[in-house]
Amino acid sequence: MRPVVFDDCFGWLHPAAGKQGVVLCNPFGYDALCTHRGWRKLAERIAAAGMPALRFDYPGAGDSAGTEDDAQRVDAWLDSIAAATRRLREWTGATSVSLVGLRLGATLAALAAQRLGDIDALVLLAPPIIGRNYLRELRAHRQSWLSTPAGMNADPIADPDAYVEAFGFGLHGGDIARIGALDLSSDTTRPARRVLLLDSSDRRRADALAEHYAANGVSVERGCFDECDRFVIEALYSEEPVAAFSRVAQWLLEGASVADATGAADQSETPHLLDASPLALPELTLTLDNAVERPIVFGNYFGIYCEPLVPSMDTNGLAPPAMLFVNTGASHHIGDGRIFVLFARRLAALGIASLRMDLSGLGDAAPAAETITLDTIYSDTSCNDAAAGADWLAAHGHARVVTFGVCGGAFVGLHACARHPKIVGGFGVNLQKFIWDGAAREPGAQQFASSKVYWRSALTGAKWSRALHGQSHPLRIARVLGRRLTRRCWLAAIGWIEHRTGWPLIRNEVRDIVCTLHAKGVQMRLAYGEFDVGLDEARVQFGARLGALLRYPRVRAVTLPKLDHALFTRPAREAVMADAEKWLFADVIRAAVPAAFARASTDTAGAMTPALFQHQSVSAPTAGATGSRTPAHPCLDGVRP
Numbered sequence: 114m115r116p117v118v119f120d121d122c123f124g125w126l127h128p129a130a131g132k133q134g135v136v137l138c139n140p141f142g143y144d145a146l147c148t149h150r151g152w153r154k155l156a157e158r159i160a161a162a163g164m165p166a167l168r169f170d171y172p173g174a175g176d177s178a179g180t181e182d183d184a185q186r187v188d189a190w191l192d193s194i195a196a197a198t199r200r201l202r203e204w205t206g207a208t209s210v211s212l213v214g215l216r217l218g219a220t221l222a223a224l225a226a227q228r229l230g231d232i233d234a235l236v237l238l239a240p241p242i243i244g245r246n247y248l249r250e251l252r253a254h255r256q257s258w259l260s261t262p263a264g265m266n267a268d269p270i271a272d273p274d275a276y277v278e279a280f281g282f283g284l285h286g287g288d289i290a291r292i293g294a295l296d297l298s299s300d301t302t303r304p305a306r307r308v309l310l311l312d313s314s315d316r317r318r319a320d321a322l323a324e325h326y327a328a329n330g331v332s333v334e335r336g337c338f339d340e341c342d343r344f345v346i347e348a349l350y351s352e353e354p355v356a357a358f359s360r361v362a363q364w365l366l367e368g369a370s371v372a373d374a375t376g377a378a379d380q381s382e383t384p385h386l387l388d389a390s391p392l393a394l395p396e397l398t399l400t401l402d403n404a405v406e407r408p409i410v411f412g413n414y415f416g417i418y419c420e421p422l423v424p425s426m427d428t429n430g431l432a433p434p435a436m437l438f439v440n441t442g443a444s445h446h447i448g449d450g451r452i453f454v455l456f457a458r459r460l461a462a463l464g465i466a467s468l469r470m471d472l473s474g475l476g477d478a479a480p481a482a483e484t485i486t487l488d489t490i491y492s493d494t495s496c497n498d499a500a501a502g503a504d505w506l507a508a509h510g511h512a513r514v515v516t517f518g519v520c521g522g523a524f525v526g527l528h529a530c531a532r533h534p535k536i537v538g539g540f541g542v543n544l545q546k547f548i549w550d551g552a553a554r555e556p557g558a559q560q561f562a563s564s565k566v567y568w569r570s571a572l573t574g575a576k577w578s579r580a581l582h583g584q585s586h587p588l589r590i591a592r593v594l595g596r597r598l599t600r601r602c603w604l605a606a607i608g609w610i611e612h613r614t615g616w617p618l619i620r621n622e623v624r625d626i627v628c629t630l631h632a633k634g635v636q637m638r639l640a641y642g643e644f645d646v647g648l649d650e651a652r653v654q655f656g657a658r659l660g661a662l663l664r665y666p667r668v669r670a671v672t673l674p675k676l677d678h679a680l681f682t683r684p685a686r687e688a689v690m691a692d693a694e695k696w697l698f699a700d701v702i703r704a705a706v707p708a709a710f711a712r713a714s715t716d717t718a719g720a721m722t723p724a725l726f727q728h729q730s731v732s733a734p735t736a737g738a739t740g741s742r743t744p745a746h747p748c749l750d751g752v753r754p
Contacts, residue, residue, distance in 0.1 A: 114157070114477075116408035116415075117167070117204070118399050120196040123176035123408065123417075124169025125153070125477065126204060127160035133233070133369035134207030135159050136197045137168040138225070140216035142282025144345050145174070148215065149445045150481055151344055151353040155213070155361065157481075162362045164369065165205040169197055175447055176408075176417050176454060176469075178401055181283050187221075187291045194225035198232070209233040211305070211365055216345065217241060223297050226304035234368050235305035236361050239313040239341045242322055244295030246315075254279040263678045266644050267685075281450030281681040298322050303329040309364045310334070311357055313341035334364065348443040349485060404461035409468070411505050414498065415477040416446060416470040418509075419457040425464025433702045434513035434537055435506045436460060436467040439499050439526055441519040441679070443485040445476030449519065449679045452686045456517070459690060465697075468506055472498040472525070490521040491549035499529035500536075507535045515636075515701060517693065519680060520545055520647075523639070530635045531626055538636040538701040540693045543678050545647045547623040547654060623654045624661075631665035636700045638669050640692055642676030642685070669700075 114127045137156055139145045145152075156166040172189040173179035183189070198210045211234035214222030219240035226232040241247035255278055258264040270276055277284045284292065298321060308331050312319035316337075323333045340354030399406040403423070409416045425433055438453040440446060446469040447454050457467040472495050474482025482489065489495070503514045515538035516526030523541030530539040630637050641648040651670060655661040659670055673688045680686045 114153075114160075114479075116397055116410070116477075117169075117200070118397050118408070119169075119200045120193065121172060121178040121399065122169050122193050122196065123399060123406075124167055124197065125156065126201075127156045127166040127168075128205065129160040129163050129165040131163040131165065131369060132206065132208045133164045133365070134198075134201040134205055134210045135164050135166045135365060136194065136201055136210060136212050137166060138194055138212055138214035138218035138222040139168070139171060139174070140214075140218045140345070142174075143280035144216045145218075146280075146282075146444050146447070146449065147345055147348050147351050149476065150348065150443070150485075151351055151358075152215065153477065153481060154353050155358045158358055158362045159213075159365065162366045164211075164365060165201065165207060167197055167201045169193070174451070176399070176406070178399060180455070181451075182285060184285075185287060186284075187288050190221055191225045191228065194221060195229055198229065209369075211235065211368075213361060213365075214238065214240065217247060217292075220244070220247075220295060220297060223301045223304050224295075227301040232305040234307040234309070234365060236309045236311075236365070238311050238357070238361075239338050239345075240297065240310070240319075241295075242297045242315060242318045244292040248277055248284075248289065248293050251277050251279040251284075258681065262644060264681070266642065266675055267677055267682050268675070278683075281452075281679065281686075283683070298325050302326075303331055305331065307332045307368055308334070309336070309361065311336045311338040311360075313338040336360065348445075349487070349490075351443075401458060401461070404458060409505070410479075412501060413473060413479050414470060414501060414505075415479070416468045416502065416505075417457075419461050419467045419469070421461040421464045421466060423464055424466070432511065432513075433465050434515045434697075435511035436465060436697075437499065437502045437506060437514050437516050437526075437529075437536075438467060438469045439495075439502070439516065439518045439522045439529075440470075440472050440475045440490075441522045442490060443475060446471045450681060450683075450686050452519075452680055452689070453517075455686065456690050456693070459694070463694075466506075466511060468502055470499070470502040487521075488549075488551065491524055491546065495521075495525045496528040496532065499525050500533045503529065503533045503535050511535075513537045513701075515539060515697065516541075519543060520678065524549070527626070527630075527637070530637060531629045531633065536635065538697070539638070540696060541637070541639050542680065542689055543641055543645045543647045543676070544639055545650060547626060547650070627662070627665050627668050631667045634667065636667050636696075638671065638693070638696045638700070640676065640689060641670065641672050642678060643672045643674075645676070645678050647678075648672070 114125050117124050117126045135156075137152065139152070140148060152168060156168045159166040170177040171186075171193050173181050173183045173186050177193075179186075179189070194212070198212075201207055201210060210232060212222040212226055212232055213236040214220070215238045219237040220242075222235060223237060223240065226235050241250070252273060255270070258280065259267060259269065270278060274289065275286055277289050298318075303326070308323075308326050310319055310323055310333060312335075319335070323335050327333045338354070338357050340352070340357050343352045344354045345351070397408055404419050404421050407418050407420070409418045436457070438446065438448065438457065441448055448469075453469045457469055460467055471478040474480070474485065474489065499516065503516075506514050512535065514533070514536045516529055516536060517540045518524070518526035519542040523544040524546055526539045526541055527544065527547065530536045639651070641651070651659060662668055662670060671692065673685075673692055675682065675684045676688055677685050680689060
């Protein structure tokens with residue numbers, strides 16, 4: 114597969130010799146994040162069957178240019194599908210093109226095919242046939258998430274008609290109305306010569322749509338997509354729908370001519386990308402307002418290098434550190450809520466370069482892992498992979514590197530900071546484990562929330578009502594809290610004795626790595642949401658007020674307001690970016706954020722941002738200098754006595 118850039122969109126071309134080309138139309142938002150690995154495997158499966166395939170990110174999504182706030186995104190998405198079909202023909206010499214879409218991508222594929230009028234075959238996988246039902250589904254997902262411990266600190270959306278969001282990805286204004294008005298039975302008549310429709314739930318409407326297409330002369334094949342529920346879930350647990358994807362590839366192949374399928378047709382008359390030398394390939398750059406982005410393949414890894422148009426210098430005339438973003442869990446390199454893309458481009462406006470990297474087996478790294486587990490994410494291999502990313506940055510002129518990671522990515526960044534000589538700082542969000550002990554290997558095994566969640570729930574009548582009806586288990590929760598308290602007290606007692614006597618009593622790998630970071634001179638900042646279970650782990654290791662961290666002044670922790678675990682909300686993402694930005698300049702670069710940019714950030718971040726900008730440098734701490742915020746304790750507020 115080869116990275117491609119076209120019409121401000123980033124994508125991947127999967128070459129093959131046939132003349133029947135296939136464009137894959139991504140689902141929207143979180144669905145695309147969950148299914149990225151499986152979607153890549155479908156493209157590889159289609160290419161292996163002899164049909165070149167192109168998968169890509171829509172404008173304002175993935176690695177493409179733009180943001181979710183851009184106006185008329187639905188029209189831009191449809192235009193990008195048309196551009197993808199045109200480019201696929203140009204690059205491969207394909208004489209016919211088919212579209213394959215998943216979820217909202219299937220709806221968009223049908224609309225684009227109807228508009229283009231020259232699409233040979235169309236595959237619709239679990240399409241939302243009625244737009245308003247799809248919006249209702251997104252709102253239900255958001256509301257359900259708000260009722261979980263992860264979302265209990267998030268605010269409801271003020272105006273659901275102006276903004277619809279689920280799991281970090283949103284729709285705005287006119288696009289909400291546009292999607293709400295969609296009905297494939299009335300908006301499309303004969304989108305393609307052939308249609309394969311595999312539905313997962315609304316079979317009555319799917320049957321009606323199939324009959325509608327057949328009445329307009331379309332050859333329609335119907336089927337069920339029973340594997341959808343195991344596919345469109347969190348990336349770590351998403352399973353490739355092998356049966357459905359095999360059927361899709363076979364159905365597409367059956368519609369192609371024998372020459373197309375075998376590649377026997379003479380392709381020498383039409384020069385295209387497959388026959389070109391590397392020098393003849395299109396320029397792989399995406400030019401943005403403040404940066405140029407390039408897809409980078411190094412070793413078995415993949416990344417997007419974001420290079421500022423105007424690099425900055427620190428007070429000593431040196432280039433600032435480049436930032437290395439590593440995967441969150443099994444998700445690919447854009448991050449939840451697309452935060453890595455947003456932050457990389459925000460840093461580029463400040464003159465700071467970055468690399469958004471896929472570790473071994475994840476995202477678009479080669480080869481794709483067959484399975485991914487927590488042991489994979491929290492492995493030495495992942496930490497060494499991040500070191501390879503730092504090596505690439507160092508080889509391209511960046512003498513210093515800082516890491517940025519969320520959850521499992523924070524773990525990888527922490528250990529890469531301790532190992533790599535060029536990594537001088539790390540910013541970790543909601544770090545769950547300092548040392549991987551193999552706990553919670555299976556889905557659902559780590560269902561326990563933070564202690565603060567349990568104490569807050571204990572004060573509500575609804576929680577006791579659920580306990581009385583057998584819907585919750587207070588004794589099991591009490592045992593969890595008891596184990597946490599016992600472990601915390603044991604480690605605190607051991608630490609106190611060791612500190613007083615200087616005698617090492619037991620091996621403490623967590624203290625060892627923190628000591629290593631501090632001795633190496635690494636500036637490490639750990640940001641937590643106040644209800645995150647990772648904060649409980651930090652308190653177990655360093656005390657209820659994280660007092661043990663006072664021995665390592667380069668390692669600091671902070672709680673940020675409205676911070677959910679995966680940064681699904683816009684306020685959470687904005688809080689993290691603002692805090693990381695201030696930390697980077699104050700503690701690593703040792704310079705102030707450019708005033709114009711700080712003002713712009715304050716204007717766009719809402720009421721929360723000014724409080725976050727009350728930052729104190731390690732070199733000159735001032736007690737009580739946190740503005741209107743009340744320090745929970747010295748370490749967690751980032752201000753040391």
